[in-house]
Amino acid sequence: MERTSTRVVNGLIRRVIADRDLYLQAARGVREPGLKAILDESADALTAIAKELQGQVSAAGMRPATAGGPMSGVRRTIMEASVKLSHDPDVTYIRTLEQMERRLLDAFLRLESTSGDRAMVGRHIARLRLLHLDMTNLGSAAGR
Structure with a gap:
């Protein structure tokens, strides 16, 4: 893995x-126990991807990132503010996570088009599609 690829990864x-971390925050904040279980499972899937x-970065002899980016706190604050203003916090969490998953999936799809290890990226894309599908289905069930 070259330095540019390492930076992207x-x-x-x-x-x-x-x-x-946002999934874990949402899991702590939702009222519905079944939704909490789904959010915890989704957080576990993201942990496995990370x-x-x-x-992969370590195997290339480079130092991998170990924490969220500088905007993590801002995104967390925005999500919590939205939840506080919402008439249905569980739905707000779902909608926020659904949008977030779409953006993450798009980032992986862009990586797939340039990656030398398409199999590895493809595995992550498959997992992310399932996570996004869960959030989309939950959002639809919540009566969008």
């Missing part, structure tokens, strides 16, 4: 970790 690692990417 580390950016994705930071994004995945930040998104995972660890695999970190392993």
